[in-house]
Amino acid sequence: xxxxxxxxxxxxxxxxxxxxxxxxxxxxxxxxxxxxxxxxxxxxxxxxxxxxxxxxxxxxxxxxxxxxxxxxxxxxxxxxxxxxxxxxxxxxxxxxxxxxxxxxxxxxxxxxxxxxxxxxxxxxxxxxxxxxxxxxxxxxxxxxxxxxxxxxxxxxxxxxxxxxxxxxxxxxxxxxxxxxxxxxxxxxxxxxxxxxxxxxxxxxxxxxxxxxxxxxxxxxxxxxxxxxxxxxxxxxxxxxxxxxxxxxxxxxxxxxxxxxxxxxxxxxxxxxxxxxxxxxxxxxxxxxxxxxxxxxxxxxxxxxxxxxxxxxxxxxxxxxxxxxxxxxxxxxxxxxxxxxxxxxxxxxxxxxxxxxxxxxxxxxxxxxxxxxxxxxxxxxxxxxxxxxxxxxxxxxxxxxxxxxxxxxxxxxxxxxxxxxxxxxxxxxxxxxxxxxxxxxxxxxxxxxxxxxxxxxxxxxxxxxxxxxxxxxxxxxxxxxxxxxxxxxxx
Amino acid sequence: xxxxxxxxxxxxxxxxxxxxxxxxxxxxxxxxxxxxxxxxxxxxxxxxxxxxxxxxxxxxxxxxxxxxxxxxxxxxxxxxxxxxxxxxxxxxxxx
Numbered sequence: 001x002x003x004x005x006x007x008x009x010x011x012x013x014x015x016x017x018x019x020x021x022x023x024x025x026x027x028x029x030x031x032x033x034x035x036x037x038x039x040x041x042x043x044x045x046x047x048x049x050x051x052x053x054x055x056x057x058x059x060x061x062x063x064x065x066x067x068x069x070x071x072x073x074x075x076x077x078x079x080x081x082x083x084x085x086x087x088x089x090x091x092x093x094x095x096x097x098x099x100x101x102x103x104x105x106x107x108x109x110x111x112x113x114x115x116x117x118x119x120x121x122x123x124x125x126x127x128x129x130x131x132x133x134x135x136x137x138x139x140x141x142x143x144x145x146x147x148x149x150x151x152x153x154x155x156x157x158x159x160x161x162x163x164x165x166x167x168x169x170x171x172x173x174x175x176x177x178x179x180x181x182x183x184x185x186x187x188x189x190x191x192x193x194x195x196x197x198x199x200x201x202x203x204x205x206x207x208x209x210x211x212x213x214x215x216x217x218x219x220x221x222x223x224x225x226x227x228x229x230x231x232x233x234x235x236x237x238x239x240x241x242x243x244x245x246x247x248x249x250x251x252x253x254x255x256x257x258x259x260x261x262x263x264x265x266x267x268x269x270x271x272x273x274x275x276x277x278x279x280x281x282x283x284x285x286x287x288x289x290x291x292x293x294x295x296x297x298x299x300x301x302x303x304x305x306x307x308x309x310x311x312x313x314x315x316x317x318x319x320x321x322x323x324x325x326x327x328x329x330x331x332x333x334x335x336x337x338x339x340x341x342x343x344x345x346x347x348x349x350x351x352x353x354x355x356x357x358x359x360x361x362x363x364x365x366x367x368x369x370x371x372x373x374x375x376x377x378x379x380x381x382x383x384x385x386x387x388x389x390x391x392x393x394x395x396x397x398x399x400x401x402x403x404x405x406x407x408x409x410x411x412x413x414x415x416x417x418x419x420x421x422x423x424x425x426x427x428x429x430x431x432x433x434x435x436x437x438x439x440x441x442x443x444x445x446x447x448x449x450x451x452x453x454x455x456x457x458x459x460x461x462x463x464x465x466x467x468x469x470x471x472x473x474x475x476x477x478x479x480x481x482x483x484x485x486x487x488x489x490x
Numbered sequence: 491x492x493x494x495x496x497x498x499x500x501x502x503x504x505x506x507x508x509x510x511x512x513x514x515x516x517x518x519x520x521x522x523x524x525x526x527x528x529x530x531x532x533x534x535x536x537x538x539x540x541x542x543x544x545x546x547x548x549x550x551x552x553x554x555x556x557x558x559x560x561x562x563x564x565x566x567x568x569x570x571x572x573x574x575x576x577x578x579x580x581x582x583x584x585x
Binding site: 094095097191193194197231233234236240302304305306308309316320323324326327329330334335336337338339340341343345346352357358359360361362363365371372375376377378379380381382384416417420431434458 | 499501502505506507508517520521523524525526527528529530531532534536540541542543544545547549551553557562565566568569570571572578580581582583
C-alpha cells in the first residue's frame, strides 16, 4: 500500500481505467468507515452529481488536469446550499447562500467536493480541539496515544493522511495549513497573501488569511493550487497578477540554489530530535546542489506577540457580524437587543474564540490602539523587512515547521499561550504575506512525522514547489502511510 | 499584565459576551497571560516606522460605480432567525 496522488488519479481517469463516480464512491465509502472525525459533513449526493458531470465532460473531450478528482473542503468555505459551520455552534445550522470563489474555481475545473472537514472554531487553534464538533484523531496516533492532527485545518490534514481524500483545501492565518501538514506527514502550501480569493471563505484575520492546498506531494499541491488561485474582483485584496502554472518548474535543477537558515529558527524551544531531522533534510539539499548560508531574522521573536494583537483585533471586528440577526444561531430568550446579541454570542462561541475576541476588543479599545494595534503593525513591517534583507543572500529560507511533533489530545488545552507557541515558526510568513510550505522531512524515534518549513520571496510559489518536488524525488518520507489510514497497519 | 475584574467585564461588554461570575477569575488569568506575551512589543522603539496594514502595502482597488449584485433578498432571508415582510426582526429598540 502506498499513497494515492492526484497525479495517479488523473492518469486513471485519463486512461479510462476508472471513472470519477467510481473513485468518488470509493472515497465516500472510506469516509464512512473512518473513525477520525475528520469531516463535519459529507454531501454524497452533491459529490456524485459532480462526479457524473465530470465523467460526462470527459466523454465530450474536456481534459482539465484534475477533472473528476474528488477532494475535501475545509468547512470554512461557503458552498451554496450546503451546511457551512466554520467549526462553530453559532453556524451549526447555517446553509450558505453562495459559493466561495476558491471552490467555484475548483468546480469550474471539474474538481469534485466530497464534504466539509473539521477544523478549530473559526480557524482559531493549533490542535483542532476548539471545534464545536469535537477533536480529530491524528492518523499517526499510536494505540496508546491519541494525538492531535494540528490545526486549524486538522480535519483536512487527517482526511488526506488517513486516505479519506487524496487532497484537501485548508486556510492559513498563522500556520493552519503548514502545522497540521507537518503533524500528519503532508505537503501543505500557504500561497502569497492575495493569491487565492478570500470571497466566501469565512474571515478570521483578513490581512493574514490565505487558502491553500494540502496534499501528499508537491506535484499534487501545484496542480491543486492551479485550480484554486486567481484574481477575483470580489476580494478587494486579491492579487491582480497574471495566472501562472505552478507546475511549470517542478523539475528544474537545484544546482546553485542558496538556502538561508535563520539562526532564530534553531534556538531554544526547538525539540532536539526535530533539529536533527531538519539538519539531515537540509544536507539532502546540499547533495542536490544547493548551498547553505546562515541568515538572520532578528525581529522574528516579535512575530508571536504582534500576531496575537493583529489577529485577535481583526477577528473581533470580523466576528461582530455573528449577532443572531441575519443568519446563524439566535438565543431563545432575551430581554432586549443587547441582551439578544450577548446571549447569542455567549451561547454560540467557544472559549478560545471568546478569548480572542476579547483580546481584540481590548487592543482596539479607546486609549490602547497606539500601544497595541498600531505598535503591532509597526513590528509587522520590521518582520517583513527582515525577510527582504535575508532574501538578498538566499533563494529560500528553511527551518522546522513546528517546535516538536504532534502532541497528545488534551495535553495543552489548559494553557492558551503554550498552544500559541506551536505557530512560532509559521507566523512570520503570514505577517509578511510570503509563500510558505511544509513538507515531510523525516520521523522521530517514536514514529511521528516532522515537517520542513520553506519560505520563498513574494509570488515564488512555483520555485517553492520546485524545491519541494526535487526533495521528494530524492526522499520517500512523503510516501509513508499513517497507521490508522485506510490501507495502513494499525 | 494585571487586569482587574471590572476591566474583564468591560472588555466582555465591548465584545457582547457575558462572563459567568464563576469564570471571571479564570478568564482574567488567561487574558493576562496573553497580554504578558504581547507586552514584549512595548520594548521595541518603533519611532519612524510606518505601520504595515497589508502584506503588499496595496491600496484598495476602485471600480466603476455600477450595480453588480442582483437582489436576492428572499434567498438571504430564508436563513435568518426571524423575518417579516422582507425585514429582519429584532427586539424593540425604541418605545
